[in-house]
Amino acid sequence: MGERYARVRHxxxxxxxxxxxSAVELLDGDWLRAPGAVVKTVSTGAIEWLPPVADPTILCVGRNYRAHAEELNNxxxxxxxxFLKQRGALAADGQVVHAPGWAGRIDYEGELVLVIGRTVRDCRSSDEALAAIKGLTIGNDITARALQSQDGQWTRAKGFDEFAPVGPWVxxxxxxxxxxVTTRVxxxxxxxxxxxxxxxxxxRLIMEASRFMTLRPGDLIFTGTPSGVGPVQxxxxxxxxxxxxxxLSNSIKIGD
Structure with a gap:
């Protein structure tokens, strides 16, 4: 395993x-760009995990596993x-995710998430695309499934606040x-x-995405979910x- 970096509150x-x-080294820089020197080392029990990047663009990919597309008859x-999730959807490891009761069925979707490490626009080669990946983390593309079917597009169903937990580190x-990729409930x-x-x-995802948008350091790409999605209570x-x-671990609170 490579080095692991995070954002924490202490x-x-x-x-x-x-x-x-069982500890973290607190750094005087930004881990994504220039980590800097170690200020002090503290136990993981003395910190709160935050999303590993701040204010990213959250780009997601739907139906990127054949069996998942087929299980939903797509x-x-x-x-x-x-598709995109709004920035307020970002949540941290250990955070309670809240969903209103009126949203109906709420599904988990476990996913590998790419963290972009350099500015990329109109990438043309596999090597260039892979070089743009700073690191890997874990995401949960939480979805209000009934709203997804009802709306015909996914902004509301996948864009609730806290519907994109990511972490705990990169x-x-x-x-x-x-x-x-294993999801447990x-x-x-x-x-x-x-x-x-x-x-x-x-x-391929990075090359295709960079054809229509500029990817910047800290941006996230949710790469799709395997089959087995289902509801949580x-x-x-x-x-x-x-x-x-x-x-990545989160509990869910459903209700108004």
Whole structure:
């Protein structure tokens, strides 16, 4: 596993941090651009995890696993199916996700998330695309499934505040291929797939995205979810584990 970096809150201050086994090194710089020197080392029990990047563009890809498209009776796309989540959807590891009761069925979707490390526009090669990846993290593309079907487009269904938990950290300089993605709800396995099952690999996603938008350092790309999506109930605990990265954990509160 490569080095792990995060954003944390300690004694009321937000820090960039290098993650160790049971402690973090608080840094005097920005881990994404220039980490700087270690100020002090503190236990993970003395920090609050924050989303590993601040105010990113959150670009997502729908139906990027054939079995997932088929389980929802959707056609397999011929090109990446991109959509955006608003920045207020960003949430941290350990944070309680809130959903209003009127939104209906709420689904988990465990995903590998790419963290962009350099400005990219109109990328033309696989090597250039992969070089733009600063690191890998974990995301949950939480979805109000009934609203998704009702609206015919996904802004509302996937754009609620806190509907994009990410973290707890970013593993840098790692290859995104061959990563097992496992989602558990209250300890029960619901999703168990591999990033090798993607229809469009990570380099292709970056190349296609950069044709219509500029990707900047800190931007996030949710790469799609394996089959096995399903609903959660009020109070359920969602845990998404990705091989070589870690586990993202959030509970959900449903109700007005």
């Amino acid at each position: 004694e009321g201050r937000v820090w960039s941090a290098r993650v160790l086994d 056609e397999v796309p011929q090109l990446p199916l991109f 593993v840098v300089d790692e290859n995104p291929e061959s990563r097992r 209250n300890g029960e396995i619901r999703q168990d797939g591999s990033t090798d099952e993607m229809i469009f690999a990570c380099d 009020d109070g359920n605990q969602m845990e998404i584990t990705i091989q070589g990265i870690g586990t």
